[in-house]
Amino acid sequence: MMRSYKIGVIKGDGIGPEIVDEAIKVLDAVASVEQINFDYEEFLLGGAAIDETGVPLPEETIQGVKKVDAVLFGAIGGPKWDTLERHLRPESGLLGLRKAMGTFANLRPATVYDELINASTLKPEVVKGVDIMVVRELTGGIYFGQPREYGEEKAYNTMVYTRPEVERIAKVAFEIAMKRDKRVCSVDKANVLEVSQFWRDIVEEVHRDYPEVELSHMYVDNAAMQLIRDPKQFDVILTGNIFGDILSDAASMLSGSIGLLPSASTGEGVGLFEPIHGSAPDIAGQGIANPIATIASASMMLRYALGEESAADRIDTAIKKALAEGYRTQDIAAFDAKEVVSTSEMGSIIADYAAK
Numbered sequence: 001m002m003r004s005y006k007i008g009v010i011k012g013d014g015i016g017p018e019i020v021d022e023a024i025k026v027l028d029a030v031a032s033v034e035q036i037n038f039d040y041e042e043f044l045l046g047g048a049a050i051d052e053t054g055v056p057l058p059e060e061t062i063q064g065v066k067k068v069d070a071v072l073f074g075a076i077g078g079p080k081w082d083t084l085e086r087h088l089r090p091e092s093g094l095l096g097l098r099k100a101m102g103t104f105a106n107l108r109p110a111t112v113y114d115e116l117i118n119a120s121t122l123k124p125e126v127v128k129g130v131d132i133m134v135v136r137e138l139t140g141g142i143y144f145g146q147p148r149e150y151g152e153e154k155a156y157n158t159m160v161y162t163r164p165e166v167e168r169i170a171k172v173a174f175e176i177a178m179k180r181d182k183r184v185c186s187v188d189k190a191n192v193l194e195v196s197q198f199w200r201d202i203v204e205e206v207h208r209d210y211p212e213v214e215l216s217h218m219y220v221d222n223a224a225m226q227l228i229r230d231p232k233q234f235d236v237i238l239t240g241n242i243f244g245d246i247l248s249d250a251a252s253m254l255s256g257s258i259g260l261l262p263s264a265s266t267g268e269g270v271g272l273f274e275p276i277h278g279s280a281p282d283i284a285g286q287g288i289a290n291p292i293a294t295i296a297s298a299s300m301m302l303r304y305a306l307g308e309e310s311a312a313d314r315i316d317t318a319i320k321k322a323l324a325e326g327y328r329t330q331d332i333a334a335f336d337a338k339e340v341v342s343t344s345e346m347g348s349i350i351a352d353y354a355a356k
């Protein structure tokens with residue numbers, strides 16, 4: 001029987017529209033062979049929303065995304081809006097949207113494709129088989145803490161975590177670990193920050209309900225080093241908002257390009273599925289962005305939000321096949337390429353494989 005889903009689409013700025021178009025191409029390809037019907041509804045966010053409505057997060061977007069089954073998002077931001085006041089910049093729209101949607105758990109898998117093993121900045125033997133899940137708290141911490149101020153003589157932000165915020169993200173990490181290798185490494189800065197000691201204590205408490213999971217703690221500076229030294233030591237990394245932001249970009253180089261890593265932001269209601277990278281203004285409009293991170297985010301959307309495992313498997317297999325056949329976008333062109341392709345050619349190749 002035909003299954004129908006309503007997908008909210010936020011293309012955003014810079015390369016956002018280019019990469020989201022390719023993910024939709026791939027979704028439509030799997031829909032045709034999987035008895036699925038997707039209805040897409042576009043919403044504005046970020047710079048595109050500022051240009052159209054004067055604000056980065058229009059009310060129609062906040063209301064609209066509550067009425068869909070899942071949201072696929074590209075990226076926002078760019079130099080065009082950098083002179084605006086902070087609360088009016090594109091990035092504030094994304095933070096506001098995450099908060100409004102209650103997507104407190106950002107899952108950022110850092111996996112290394114065997115087909116692309118030479119693209120990693122690390123030696124093949126160090127990265128072969130890397131399969132890390134970064135569980136990043138997304139709606140708290142220093143990004144949202146009050147008070148905050150930009151003044152003439154000083155500026156400050158506040159890193160706050162409440163007990164329920166830490167409990168719920170820790171639960172997500174332990175639940176995910178139960179389905180994986182049952183190891184959680186919680187990353188913090190408890191040697192310096194009270195908020196991190198608090199985080200650590202609550203993670204320990206939640207851990208009591210998951211005795212099968214091995215829990216370790218690591219300071220964030222060491223974690224950054226260990227990710228590059230021996231990434232295979234990690235299974236699930238549980239961490240706060242800002243540390244997760246930084247560590248996940250670092251982890252992308254294990255795979256070879258930030259254009260490869262997807263994410264799922266889940267929590268209280270509708271989920272938001274987005275690549276971990278930004279709007280890449282330096283390459284926007286050139287047709288050279290790697291769409292794989294966004295296509296893989298669409299796959300996460302099928303798997304986590306819609307329960308369409310078989311369609312998600314099709315996409316994941318199609319991505320691997322395109323890489324195995326030697327198709328490469330510019331960012332990974334130096335690594336075992338048989339043919340260097342554009343953003344839209346990569347999308348079409350993956351769509352074709354996904355529909356077979």
Ligand SMILES: NC(=O)c1ccc[n+]([C@@H]2O[C@H](COP(=O)([O-])OP(=O)(O)OC[C@H]3O[C@@H](n4cnc5c(N)ncnc54)[C@H](O)[C@@H]3O)[C@@H](O)[C@H]2O)c1
Nearest residue numbers: 075076077078091259277278279280281282283289290331
């Ligand atoms: N989720 C988001 O919307 C998001 C995430 C990060 C940054 N940003 C915003 O994006 C803008 C640019 O930020 P930045 O330059 O620090 O980070 P960025 O991730 O946009 O780009 C960093 C580097 O990676 C490259 N890159 C990124 N995605 C790529 C892809 N798919 N294919 C090939 N190369 C890719 C870029 O060309 C650039 O050299 C800023 O306004 C920033 O605030 C938005």
Ligand SMILES: CC(C)[C@H](C(=O)O)[C@@H](O)C(=O)O
Nearest residue numbers: 077091094095245276277278
């Ligand atoms: C654009 C910015 C607000 C965002 C973040 O820091 O969360 C981005 O870097 C990300 O990783 O999604």
Ligand SMILES: [Mg+2]
Nearest residue numbers: 245246249276
């Ligand atoms: Mg980031």
